[in-house]
């Protein structure tokens with residue numbers, strides 16, 4: 001378990017890390033997400049005792065990293081941003097050297113073999129590190145962190161500079177490691193964090209901007225619910241029908257896709273999923289749905305929102321939604337005049353059912 005209390009790092013007048021507090025439980029894979037310069041590496045360097053903190057403390061399994069660094073560090077495997085490799089050594093010599101440095105007590109040959117199998121570097125075991133590809137160098141860096149089998153792994157941007165194939169390999173390796181270790185992983189690449197981590201701390205300007213499970217973060221932000229339905233049928237009647245559905249904020253018809261077929265952009269109230277009801281109503285009127293998709297906000301959107309100035313983005317969105325709602329209202333009035341009782345009989349039947357809910 002890692003407990004971080006009011007951790008702060010001051011460089012001159014600049015606070016690189018500003019009063020961070022969080023806890024990482026055993027077995028968790030925590031993602032540290034933030035743009036460059038957010039303070040991720042500085043935080044990791046303090047957690048691992050590589051640099052001292054200006055204020056606050058970090059406890060590794062209950063041990064203060066500054067009070068008893070040797071005991072605390074026994075629990076940690078660290079892969080810094082730039083792997084600490086000796087390029088002139090062979091992989092074999094380097095890993096043996098690290099084994100000695102860490103005063104590892106596990107049976108040497110078997111343990112090094114296990115580690116090499118895990119990170120898949122057996123085929124380069126006797127090669128000079130300098131000549132390895134970046135992906136292999138990174139895996140040797142991981143191997144170094146794994147020696148001594150520490151319960152906690154701290155990995156600083158482990159996939160930076162790798163090609164897509166290597167990125168996928170390292171990611172699945174980290175997921176595998178997460179089954180037996182507590183992992184903190186930093187990245188400025190969102191899909192990476194999303195793919196690998198159970199929990200995400202978004203860090204920006206040295207402060208925590210969000211701290212939640214990946215699932216919750218994704219769920220919280222997908223409430224901005226927009227639906228695009230491609231429907232074949234009389235446009236004005238369709239607009240009116242959708243406008244009358246409970247939970248609809250606005251609806252506008254996009255351009256004509258094929259003859260008599262339009263895309264309707266529907267905005268629903270928070271937490272309302274219109275898809276099933278829309279389907280029923282369209283079928284009840286003998287129109288046809290040819291396409292239906294939700295455009296939910298992604299974690300990428302929230303990351304940008306948080307790191308690029310929340311207010312601006314939210315306000316524009318709100319105004320945009322308001323403008324659309326007004327436009328839709330104006331249009332709806334027109335349609336009211338045109339479309340009379342065409343769909344009322346069947347719509348009433350459906351509304352009655354809703355009234356009971």
Ligand SMILES: Nc1ncnc2c1ncn2[C@@H]1O[C@H](COP(=O)(O)OP(=O)(O)O)[C@@H](O)[C@H]1O
Pocket residue numbers: 011015016034035036037038039040041042043
């Ligand atoms: N040794 C240092 N001296 C002065 N400023 C530093 C030092 N190390 C980092 N910084 C500054 O602290 C901030 C956070 O850096 P860093 O932790 O490396 O961010 P990240 O890893 O999220 O990209 C940056 O503005 C960086 O320039």
Ligand SMILES: [Mg+2]
Pocket residue numbers: 040041042081156157
């Ligand atoms: Mg960094």
